[in-house]
Amino acid sequence: GAAELGPYRHYMQKEIFEQPRVIGDTLEGVTGIMPELFGDGAYHVFKQIDRVLILACGTSYYSGLTAKYWIESVAKVPVNVEIASEYRYRDSVPHPNTLVVTISQSGETADTLAALKHARSLGMEHTLTICNVATSAMVRECKLAYITRAGVEVGVASTKAFTTQLAALFLLTLSLAQVNGHLSDEQEAEHLKAMRHLPVAIAAVLALEPQIIAWADDFARKENALFLGRGMHYPIALEGALKLKEISYIHAEAYPAGELKHGPLALVTEEMPVVTIAPNDALIEKLKSNMQEVRARGGQLYVFADVDSRITSGEGVHVIRLPEHYGLLSPILHVVSLQLLAYHSALARGTDVDKPRNLAKSVTVE
């Protein structure tokens, strides 16, 4: 009801703005990195495994894709991420020393539960879930668990569940790194400090809302949009495109920017807004040349840059600057700006933001 919504127009907007608090809640009590954050016996399990298989659907699949970049880079453990409905029905090559990780807001998604059972039937016994509902089937079915504290999510398009999943997956990354001897005490302290500062950093991104509203009016008039990212921000581009299509019904696609030449550049005209996630990381120069390719075809760039990225607005280049570059945790900040862009574009189009047509909050049947 209206009372619960407070100053917000929709649950989705309220849930976007709850993120500083629920990220804080999800990380509450984490005073150090240790496998036991995931349950008793986790150390023993993490010692035995030499690869990770992540299974999920929808937005949860994109948090898994982000985690692949983190885990391989920081913990040096190979990771496969699979869409649950594909994995459960395809022939795959099982490996007993796999940590099977399911990611699910509801813990009741039929395909993800079936994929978990399929993995187990293939002899993979080490199971862990990142889940938002402690009493769900998923938590019952997995040996290890980390319960995110997003609270009840009403909006069909997931927002706070996604960022809390990322927070939990970062803890998993660091725990695996520690067990494998890739996390010094100094690194652990630095990461913990960055995590504790996340609520403040997210609040600073939320403060960009007025600038994002100004862009949303342009977007509302388009029928197509392209999202570009590189590295660990490629899954964030995918999630940004998913949010936009789910609630505004604008056709949106995401590509790793390096793939532009292999297809999507053919779609770029003056009518195509190209949202570019441009954190100030090692790939920024590569990304700038991708942006040039878009501009040369008349494409309109909407760039989410970090404060210190040397990208300037100009003809056909619109820039919003995130307040700080946030290193490995940068995806958690950048996705918040994309959630707001999708929300305000949908609002400008007058769609039913919290209940988009044809979609369900929890898909418990196949």
Ligand code: G6P
């Ligand atoms: C539905 C929801 C999505 C969600 C997906 C997976 O499609 O609309 O927001 O990401 O299911 O749900 P789960 O509960 O397993 O994360």
